[in-house]
Amino acid sequence: MFDFWIDGQSGAARSGSLTLPHGTVETPVFMPVGTQATVRTLSPADLKAVGAQIVLANTYHLHVRPGEDVIAQLGGLHKFMAWERPLLTDSGGFQVFSLEGFRKVDEDGVEFQSHVDGGRRKLTPERAIEIQATFGADIAMAFDHVIPGGADEATARDALERTLRWLERCKKKHSELIDGIHDGSQTLWPILQGGTLPALRTESLDRVMELGPWTGIAIGGLSVGEPKDKMYETIDVLEARLPATLPRYLMGVGFPADLVAAVERGVDLFDCVAPTRGGRNGSAFTPEGTLNIRNAAYRTDDGPLDPSCDCETCTTYSRGYLRHLFVAGELLGLRLLSLHNVRYLIRLAAEMRAAIQRGGDAFATWADDWRRRYQHTGVA
Amino acid sequence: MFDFWIDGQSGAARSGSLTLPHGTVETPVFMPVGTQATVRTLSPADLKAVGAQIVLANTYHLHVRPGEDVIAQLGGLHKFMAWERPLLTDSGGFQVFSLEGFRKVDEDGVEFQSHVDGGRRKLTPERAIEIQATFGADIAMAFDHVIPGGADEATARDALERTLRWLERCKKKHSELIDGIHDGSQTLWPILQGGTLPALRTESLDRVMELGPWTGIAIGGLSVGEPKDKMYETIDVLEARLPATLPRYLMGVGFPADLVAAVERGVDLFDCVAPTRGGRNGSAFTPEGTLNIRNAAYRTDDGPLDPSCDCETCTTYSRGYLRHLFVAGELLGLRLLSLHNVRYLIRLAAEMRAAIQRGGDAFATWADDWRRRYQHTGVA
Numbered sequence: 001m002f003d004f005w006i007d008g009q010s011g012a013a014r015s016g017s018l019t020l021p022h023g024t025v026e027t028p029v030f031m032p033v034g035t036q037a038t039v040r041t042l043s044p045a046d047l048k049a050v051g052a053q054i055v056l057a058n059t060y061h062l063h064v065r066p067g068e069d070v071i072a073q074l075g076g077l078h079k080f081m082a083w084e085r086p087l088l089t090d091s092g093g094f095q096v097f098s099l100e101g102f103r104k105v106d107e108d109g110v111e112f113q114s115h116v117d118g119g120r121r122k123l124t125p126e127r128a129i130e131i132q133a134t135f136g137a138d139i140a141m142a143f144d145h146v147i148p149g150g151a152d153e154a155t156a157r158d159a160l161e162r163t164l165r166w167l168e169r170c171k172k173k174h175s176e177l178i179d180g181i182h183d184g185s186q187t188l189w190p191i192l193q194g195g196t197l198p199a200l201r202t203e204s205l206d207r208v209m210e211l212g213p214w215t216g217i218a219i220g221g222l223s224v225g226e227p228k229d230k231m232y233e234t235i236d237v238l239e240a241r242l243p244a245t246l247p248r249y250l251m252g253v254g255f256p257a258d259l260v261a262a263v264e265r266g267v268d269l270f271d272c273v274a275p276t277r278g279g280r281n282g283s284a285f286t287p288e289g290t291l292n293i294r295n296a297a298y299r300t301d302d303g304p305l306d307p308s309c310d311c312e313t314c315t316t317y318s319r320g321y322l323r324h325l326f327v328a329g330e331l332l333g334l335r336l337l338s339l340h341n342v343r344y345l346i347r348l349a350a351e352m353r354a355a356i357q358r359g360g361d362a363f364a365t366w367a368d369d370w371r372r373r374y375q376h377t378g379v380a
Numbered sequence: 381m382f383d384f385w386i387d388g389q390s391g392a393a394r395s396g397s398l399t400l401p402h403g404t405v406e407t408p409v410f411m412p413v414g415t416q417a418t419v420r421t422l423s424p425a426d427l428k429a430v431g432a433q434i435v436l437a438n439t440y441h442l443h444v445r446p447g448e449d450v451i452a453q454l455g456g457l458h459k460f461m462a463w464e465r466p467l468l469t470d471s472g473g474f475q476v477f478s479l480e481g482f483r484k485v486d487e488d489g490v491e492f493q494s495h496v497d498g499g500r501r502k503l504t505p506e507r508a509i510e511i512q513a514t515f516g517a518d519i520a521m522a523f524d525h526v527i528p529g530g531a532d533e534a535t536a537r538d539a540l541e542r543t544l545r546w547l548e549r550c551k552k553k554h555s556e557l558i559d560g561i562h563d564g565s566q567t568l569w570p571i572l573q574g575g576t577l578p579a580l581r582t583e584s585l586d587r588v589m590e591l592g593p594w595t596g597i598a599i600g601g602l603s604v605g606e607p608k609d610k611m612y613e614t615i616d617v618l619e620a621r622l623p624a625t626l627p628r629y630l631m632g633v634g635f636p637a638d639l640v641a642a643v644e645r646g647v648d649l650f651d652c653v654a655p656t657r658g659g660r661n662g663s664a665f666t667p668e669g670t671l672n673i674r675n676a677a678y679r680t681d682d683g684p685l686d687p688s689c690d691c692e693t694c695t696t697y698s699r700g701y702l703r704h705l706f707v708a709g710e711l712l713g714l715r716l717l718s719l720h721n722v723r724y725l726i727r728l729a730a731e732m733r734a735a736i737q738r739g740g741d742a743f744a745t746w747a748d749d750w751r752r753r754y755q756h757t758g759v760a
Contacts, residue, residue: 036704036710037701038712040711041712041715043692043715043716045692065704065708066700066704070679070680070700070704073682073700074680074682080698080700080704082696082701299446300450300454302454302455312425316423316424316425316462317462318454318460320446320450320453320460321461323446324416324417324450325416325418327445330416330418330420331420331421331711331714331715332420332422335421335423336423
């Protein structure tokens with residue numbers, strides 16, 4: 001259980017196979033985000049139809065509503081949301097540090113205000129792990145201290161030290177609750193912090209590894225507003241030091257060009273709300289870039305949203321009809337574009353996997369071709 | 381084409397088979413309403429999965445947005461909305477008489493204000509028929525003068541006379557546009573008016589029949605706020621006089637008990653937004669009555685929405701999860717309850733068909749049993 005096999009390499013890019021209690025995930029992989037135990041507008045059957053292998057759900061949101069007690073009584077998170085394939089739960093760290101409202105951080109944990117009822121609540125490393133154990137996802141995430149994108153070194157250092165102390169507490173609690181991370185039904189992954197400061201990032205990695213062994217590792221604190229080149233540099237710094245045998249999860253990253261750049265730098269797993277949020281706004285990924293279906297140019301366009309796509313949206317409807325759904329405020333439109341965007345990222349990851357498995361510089365060539373096409377005519 | 385065969389009878393109730401250009405419809409049948417060329421929240425694949433045989437779309441709404449020119453350029457209504465089974469279009473009469481805002485009726489037609497851009501537009505019998513011919517639904521409806529539920533006799537008489545004059549104009553235009561109603565690709569059905577005044581209703585029927593032949597006939601102006609017993613009485617009056625060989629479409633009726641009562645009185649086709657509108661409000665049809673899934677009682681209920689139902693919603697999710705979706709404002713909830721409610725009415729019609737085909741008083745017995753169960757424990 002929780003084995004990761006690398007089955008292809010092309011430069012720093014790798015393809016692999018991650019065994020989890022609820023199934024095997026082939027990497028690189030994009031994980032659709034089901035914040036509130038549903039990938040917005042999509043059903044589990046839709047997710048299977050677009051080839052989703054693993055879905056992410058959110059501990060903060062599900063703790064606040066409906067609460068882990070309700071999910072436990074309804075058979076755990078897999079059964080609750082009718083998703084029998086692998087699940088990963090985020091720890092809630094990112095949310096309690098990024099949502100608006102009252103927040104108080106001390107060594108014990110974070111006191112915050114529920115965005116639902118305004119009530120005071122507290123998450124600690126132990127509580128975050130307990131809640132995730134109750135949910136029963138295949139992969140639980142450590143509870144970390146997240147800092148804003150442009151934080152100074154002292155703030156970043158302080159958060160890093162706290163994240164490491166919290167990681168020890170998370171690991172201890174997880175070991176108590178789950179019968180050994182390699183034999184139990186859930187594994188725990190740590191989250192690397194350190195902003196875009198290379199020295200802090202490498203220190204974070206080294207000290208996290210000392211607390212192992214781990215079955216996977218996440219890169220947090222990126223894609224939070226920093227310049228793209230800083231994000232890529234940071235991944236490069238980590239890539240040179242990350243143990244090859246661990247799957248690497250880049251948190252919150254999900255725009256097509258970022259996926260390609262990160263896979264080039266050895267990343268294996270991704271998640272992002274971009275495909276569903278964008279889909280609800282009428283924005284669709286295509287191989288030539290993003291288009292907005294509300295554009296008047298599509299009024300009588302009888303072609304598919306993305307002619308290269310095999311999803312239900314692209315094989316069933318015209319751009320003209322999809323535009324009508326958006327202009328008329330019809331909910332089906334939100335769903336059809338979300339479906340396409342999720343399928344787009346899943347296919348993108350699968351294409352990268354295939355290119356990597358061709359070996360040599362096949363992936364680099366593929367990535368150059370992909371970028372030329374994507375950036376040449378991209379229109380927002 | 382447009383043949384109707386009665387293949388079962390039980391009292392006044394009948395089952396039949398209606399041949400249309402895009403397929404055969406088995407009656408009694410419930411038609412889901414796709415006002416803006418989409419049954420709200422549901423895809424054509426969903427509609428097929430729940431057994432929808434025919435869908436209704438709305439001429440007023442589609443004329444205003446996206447416009448019949450767009451639909452024509454995108455291949456007609458079937459292709460536009462990716463629904464290859466039979467379609468019926470309402471004429472727009474009901475909408476221009478019931479929507480808010482400016483309205484001016486004269487002998488020529490109705491001038492009204494678009495609810496989308498506030499612009500002045502005009503529908504006449506000829507325009508309503510032209511637009512519907514452009515859409516290309518299997519069944520087009522005549523453009524009628526609709527009056528409020530409690531209108532006096534003079535108003536009802538005036539509207540009836542105008543509706544009859546307009547029907548002649550509709551028929552003439554339809555004959556010009558469609559190559560003979562029995563051989564062409566679209567048929568035109570008249571709409572009976574006359575409020576709840578028996579004398580006007582029978583006169584309306586007799587004079588409409590004189591303008592025939594027709595391939596079907598609709599009963600309009602009911603379920604618009606009049607007492608239920610008045611509605612049932614009116615159908616009784618008509619039933620005694622309606623030619624047995626014509627399919628009878630009761631417009632805008634779609635609550636379960638009304639469907640049963642109307643089938644008992646010889647009605648064959650129904651449409652209503654109730655299942656989708658109710659579904660979006662969290663209201664679900666069950667054999668025991670309507671329930672609202674937001675009810676706190678369902679918080680940890682691990683049973684299906686309706687244990688007797690075979691739809692995706694009822695076979696996949698718990699009431700507790702569905703409640704969570706509604707409480708958390710997740711769009712998937714709206715879709716899952718809409719799906720169930722449409723399936724419920726389609727199954728209800730299919731059950732009635734089966735009972736009718738058993739002959740004798742089988743349907744009456746079935747209806748008594750159904751009512752006992754539905755009314756005994758019904759909770760809103």
